[in-house]
Amino acid sequence: MKVKQISIFLENKSGRLAQVTRVLGDNNINIRALSIADTTDFGILRLIVNNPDTAYQILKEAGFTVSTTDVIAVEVKDDPGGLAKVLEILQNVSINIEYLYAFLQKATNAALVVFRVEQLDEAIKVLQENNVSILEDSKVYSL
Structure with missing residues (x-):
């Protein structure tokens, strides 16, 4: 992850x-x-x-x-408010985002956002519990 x-x-x-x-x-x-x-x-x-x-x-x-x-690479629904939903999940468990940046992936219509957060393992856990797709490193490197 x-x-x-x-x-x-x-x-x-x-x-x-x-x-x-x-x-x-x-x-x-x-x-x-x-x-x-x-x-x-x-x-x-x-x-x-x-x-x-x-x-x-x-x-x-x-x-x-x-x-x-x-860092983690998170698929974000490419709709108005898609990023806000992911950010609110992290906010609700007090995970601070140090920085983020986005890039396009070729495989789907979702946006891909790279997050650097303070509690990386906790962020992965809570995002997965909320059905947010986190890409495996090998998939990100091969995009």
């Missing part, structure tokens, strides 16, 4: 994002989803890729500051 996310610390200067994507592309790593949060001086690039262990190693060897984090 947990998906491995790659986080890369990047100086906020021209070409750094291109370097990351080139290193990954040259090593046959496919980006499935991404999010970037930036300030004036730096950014944190968060990626879901088809092979996170290899991506981590390659980026480390290329000199990037990189880490991994467990």
Whole structure:
């Protein structure tokens, strides 16, 4: 149920994002989803890729500051209020969402949302108890 996310610390200067994507592309790593949060001086690039262990190693060897984090990929009904329903389930059990980002999946008409939460195992449990679909890591990596 947990998906491995790659986080890369990047100086906020021209070409750094291109370097990351080139290193990954040259090593046959496919980006499935991404999010970037930036300030004036730096950014944190968060990626879901088809092979996170290899991506981590390659980026480390290329000199990037990189880490991994467990997240969950949740199918959200692609209707008005679909995301609100999932968020309310987590709110009702006081699970804090640190951040989230969405991406499209090719298999269904549902949206896919990546969640980083404080109590990951509890979030998985409560979402499953409320019939919210959480994708297996292998399925997410192969989207």
